[in-house]
Amino acid sequence: MGGGDIGEILPKHYVGVENLSGSIIAVDAYNMLYQFLSTIRQPDGTPLMDSNGRITSHLSGIIYRVTNLMACGILFIFVFDGSPPELKMKTLKRRKESREYARMQWEYLREISPELALKYAKASAYVDEEIVESAKKLLSYLGVPIVQSPSEGEAQAAFIAARGDAHHVASQDYDSLLFGAPSLIRNMSISHRHYTIISLHETLKTHNITRENLIDVAILIGTDYNDGIRGIGPKKALKLIKKYGCIEKIIAAKKIDTEGIEDYQIIREMFLHPDVYENYEIKWNPPDESKVLSFLCDEHEFSEARVRRALSRIVRERDDDDRSSRDSEKRRKKSSEQARISDWL
DNA sequence: CGGCGTCA
């Protein structure tokens, strides 16, 4: 909602996928699905679809990305949104309106200028119930655990990581850090050579602030739940919080008005104590090859050769000597790399 | 986005 990008004040590390081998990553599912739907398109902006007109861009994204990264030794937990907090409604309404505007522009432009149309097509992407259900189906056939959040997926993912059931949260957004995720991974695609990792602990240490301070900084800039203060970006917000300690004291010192941060106490409380399920089950299953094949190839007309190849990356081979020696080699590599990452966590 | 064929 706000104008600034809190990412500007977060210390970042860039790591290759090898460094993530052996780690458990809680994925902000909505965020990843949105990325797939927005980017996996034809040059004129049309998403991938089966012959019944059902969108399949996200299924393509999942089958290739998840199998690739699993083959690199990563374990996934996909965390899905529940119902959004009341304070987010304004943002959601605004997003819906700009999506509908983009859809009109796309439909108008697709015959005139495909490459201009593409931009609007991407902006018109949305995650509906059918997208969510088909994604859950494919993930469950792949044996990937799914966790439902009562409210924000990022909050649930952060809770899972903070509790120690995952090492990182994967999302393009920064909110999971505010929700207490110890580590955030961005740009987690196969084509990105290096992923961005942000450690909450390192962030707080770098600026000598608390998580509550960081949340106040985010509220001043603007979040999904408030507009933020006009003219205040991440640098100014951080400076103010470091000088005065909290939003209450900045207001008391008459440095800012409350316009754009009216609900700051409620929002701060939401980030500190979000609505999450404390009981959830995380269980990795072996992929059900035949269910994946019938779902993707029979129902959605994927190429069987391609899907088989993707699956071959993650299905257990016969347990011969070759295999077990490679496995133990991987395990040795994994523990030394895990130690390297934990240096700055 | 990721797969896959092409070409140097």
Added chain:
DNA sequence: TGACGCCGG
């Protein structure tokens, strides 16, 4: 082998 560009559904 790696950069490039079209195709997938």
